[in-house]
Amino acid sequence: MRLHQNRDIEFRFENRKGAHRSLRQLDALAVVTRLRRGEEICRQGHPAGHWHCVLQGAAERSVLKLDGRRQIVDLLLPGDFFAFAIGQEYDFTSCAVLEGTLIASYPRRQAEWLADSDPALAREIREAVFNSLARMQAQLLILGRVNAVAKVGSLLLDLEARLSRRGEPVVLPISRYDIADYLSLSVETVSRSLTDLKHRGAIVFSGTRRVQIVDRDALEDGDGEARMMRVRH
């Protein structure tokens, strides 16, 4: 991993939305890197020396499945911390997905050492890991959805919640291929699900990457039929 010292460290949290607390105590340790799309941040199996945080752009954690396909385990947007490893090695490979993605890297040992003497920081780190956990759980719920349309719909809602304010259109940070690998679907099914939602009037496109969400409920259940609890007689 290549790390560049950042000349002006002050402004680098301005684009974060998810981060409620700014982990100021850690800022002194941070090194910020600018990455091209596809560039690697850390690699599975390599010594896990750093924690990371997305400042701008987007990144992903992924694995290669035995059948040659890729699975994206985690989509990382501004404010998201990642690469918390249990052991001494990274458990996943992380890459930038957008051109010009900014990643902050915190040396793990020093961060932990600092946390030992600063309870407030320790709490904030705990919070960051809790957030990481919440992200994984949200993803589990999406993968657990019944059909493809519901999965894609839930993802759209998730993205909206994470990176745009209600009412504004969502700009998809990743391609259809990435969405497919993220939801364990084929590209074609992702595309079809989107056009399906479009035809139903649940979403409106302005360009292939900009989506205006119209009908939230339709996105959630992914089923044109009346949404009612199945009652056992």
Added chain:
Amino acid sequence: MRLHQNRDIEFRFENRKGAHRSLRQLDALAVVTRLRRGEEICRQGHPAGHWHCVLQGAAERSVLKLDGRRQIVDLLLPGDFFAFAIGQEYDFTSCAVLEGTLIASYPRRQAEWLADSDPALAREIREAVFNSLARMQAQLLILGRVNAVAKVGSLLLDLEARLSRRGEPVVLPISRYDIADYLSLSVETVSRSLTDLKHRGAIVFSGTRRVQIVDRDALEDGDGEARMMRVRH
């Protein structure tokens, strides 16, 4: 939630396997409850006042999907901590799945307060959350598997790693129905996948709940064909 004071607190960690450190500092705060199968530990939406840890038996965190189906988000075995919430409310409902499951409950505020003055404890809590995170990620990988047989196979391997030593048969802590809700499959598909693996000689049953794992590779790829990387010419 009903909590009983435990008369002899000393022995309660003896059945834990996953826990590498025992969070001794927290033991003073712990209250242990014995639960019947199906009994609730905490409920989604209620104030999240406690962290929990399975001491014996098994538990699950689940949600009810809009179509009336249940999704199990997390399977909890001895040594697993859970119910780390970001906000003030539990994000999932947790239930015991086995008769006589023992759950330790730690008051959250006191635990955090204690962690503030004890860096070693703070680290151990961090580790516990990291483990929680690792569990979620492993589950994501299982859900991402291509076909049903691979999902079921991976789950068996996961269970083996978590609660029995290599060579010994795995005792399934949950029913086929629970496995179905855990893997987002139908009960029938779970059953068929198991008999499929049995016919292939990958596993051997001794009773419906005891499985001897014979061929690990066959469980992993869930495909009878030769396991080779697909090469683009």
Added chain:
DNA sequence: CGCGGCATTGACTCATTTCAAAGGTGGTGG
């Protein structure tokens, strides 16, 4: 004994994958 929950198996249906093709887009270099 008979009940209720769990497990297995079969036949049919349907959603998703796969295979195939074509249109769109952006970037690069002549």
Added chain:
DNA sequence: CCACCACCTTTGAAATGAGTCAATGCCGCG
């Protein structure tokens, strides 16, 4: 400026794997 290329996106038709519906067997337990 245009041509070309690589990649992304969409759509169609066929193949297949998982869901659904239905029936039966199993087992523990009151």
